[in-house]
Amino acid sequence: MTAEPRMLDTSPAPSMGASEKTLRVLEAATQHSRFTDIVEETGLAKATVHRILATLVEQGFVSGDSERGYQPGARFLSIAGSAISRxxxxxxxxxxxxxxxxxxxxxxxxxxxxxxxxxxxxxxxxxxxxxxxxxxxxxxxxxxxxxxxxxxxxxxxxxxxxxxxxxxxxxxxxxxxxxxxxxxxxxxxxxxxxxxxxxxxxxxxxxxxxxxxxxxxxxxxxxxxxxxxxxxxxxxxxxxxxxxxxxxxxxxxxxxxxxxxx
Structure with missing residues (x-):
């Protein structure tokens, strides 16, 4: 019995997943302090960036806020320090x-x-x-x-x-x-x-x-x-x-x- 021919997948490529969006925001927040610069760097919607930043701040990977600016948090710095030491x-x-x-x-x-x-x-x-x-x-x-x-x-x-x-x-x-x-x-x-x-x-x-x-x-x-x-x-x-x-x-x-x- 011959196999059915495989159809060419013409569906659009998958959009950026949640994990990739989070990593983009985290990387941008280590390079820029202003919220608008982080948004521009990631290319994501303001609401999405704001939501991800809130989670990163809560988890200690980022510190600060949109008024004072953002910077790497204690948890991120601890991981970075361990990596650098190795x-x-x-x-x-x-x-x-x-x-x-x-x-x-x-x-x-x-x-x-x-x-x-x-x-x-x-x-x-x-x-x-x-x-x-x-x-x-x-x-x-x-x-x-x-x-x-x-x-x-x-x-x-x-x-x-x-x-x-x-x-x-x-x-x-x-x-x-x-x-x-x-x-x-x-x-x-x-x-x-x-x-x-x-x-x-x-x-x-x-x-x-x-x-x-x-x-x-x-x-x-x-x-x-x-x-x-x-x-x-x-x-x-x-x-x-x-x-x-x-x-x-x-x-x-x-x-x-x-x-x-x-």
């Missing part, structure tokens, strides 16, 4: 880093700011026969490393000057920037183009292109670098990988909960 950039970034290594076939690092230095937290090697001298846990100066300059570019000039006063700009190679004025000029270029370069400044014969990674508060605390040897990528040719470095760093930032630019 964040591990290594486990979050590893899949993105592994995909980047397959794409560019270079060594990829992720590092975190630690005072005046960057500390490697991830290193993934390429298929090439050579190996970089880096290792997880190794600290490197900020002023002469690609990752460090990517982080320093987010600092104010005054913060950079305080760092220089504290630790100086020691030369690691003949290419290290040791003049404060030159470092400020370099950081201005990093801010303008969105990535930094290390062309033998930290270690002779090695080059890298780096991009900044932001945390859940939008602070640039991490950096990602695509690294190689100068023999394979002479001059500034490693710069060709800048788009891939930026894309991967942005993906990690989003995975860490960094605010999305609007």
């Amino acid at each position: 964040l591990d950039i290594s486990s979050i970034a590893e899949p993105i880093v592994d995909e980047l290594v397959r794409e560019v076939d270079c060594t990829v690092h992720v590092g975190v700011e630690n005072g005046a230095e960057m500390v490697y937290v991830i290193r993934r090697d390429s298929s090439k026969p050579y190996r970089m001298g880096s290792r997880v846990g190794l600290s490197i100066p900020m002023h002469c490393s690609g990752m460090g300059k990517a982080v320093l570019a987010a600092w104010s000039p005054e913060q950079v000057d305080r760092l220089i006063d504290q630790v100086g700009l020691p030369a690691r190679t003949e290419n290290t920037i040791t003049d404060p004025a030159r470092l400020h000029e370099e950081l201005a270029r990093v801010r303008e183009r969105g990535y930094s370069l290390d062309l033998g400044e930290n270690e002779r014969g090695t080059v890298c292109v780096s991009a900044p990674i932001s945390d859940h508060l939008g602070r640039v605390r991490y950096g990602l670098s695509i690294s190689s040897i100068a023999l394979e990528h002479p001059g500034s040719s490693i710069e060709a990988f800048a788009p891939q470095a930026i894309a991967a760093a942005d993906a990690i930032s989003r995975a860490l909960g960094a605010p999305v630019a609007r």
Whole structure:
């Protein structure tokens, strides 16, 4: 017996469910305090937003009212704090880093700011026969490393000057920037183009292109670098990988909960 032919479902797509509406309002209330802005952000009817906000306030996920404005409530902040405390950039970034290594076939690092230095937290090697001298846990100066300059570019000039006063700009190679004025000029270029370069400044014969990674508060605390040897990528040719470095760093930032630019 042949089966009845299945009819094409031409019914309209289901409308937004109650759960999705609630999540939209909750998200909007964490970003906007004014009721009218929350309504605009969600695209829902005023009566619907008002009803959902009342429930969220009652349950402690949101606090405030339409006159005083809304903000995240104690219950929401408790959940957010627990989630943030469990964040591990290594486990979050590893899949993105592994995909980047397959794409560019270079060594990829992720590092975190630690005072005046960057500390490697991830290193993934390429298929090439050579190996970089880096290792997880190794600290490197900020002023002469690609990752460090990517982080320093987010600092104010005054913060950079305080760092220089504290630790100086020691030369690691003949290419290290040791003049404060030159470092400020370099950081201005990093801010303008969105990535930094290390062309033998930290270690002779090695080059890298780096991009900044932001945390859940939008602070640039991490950096990602695509690294190689100068023999394979002479001059500034490693710069060709800048788009891939930026894309991967942005993906990690989003995975860490960094605010999305609007």
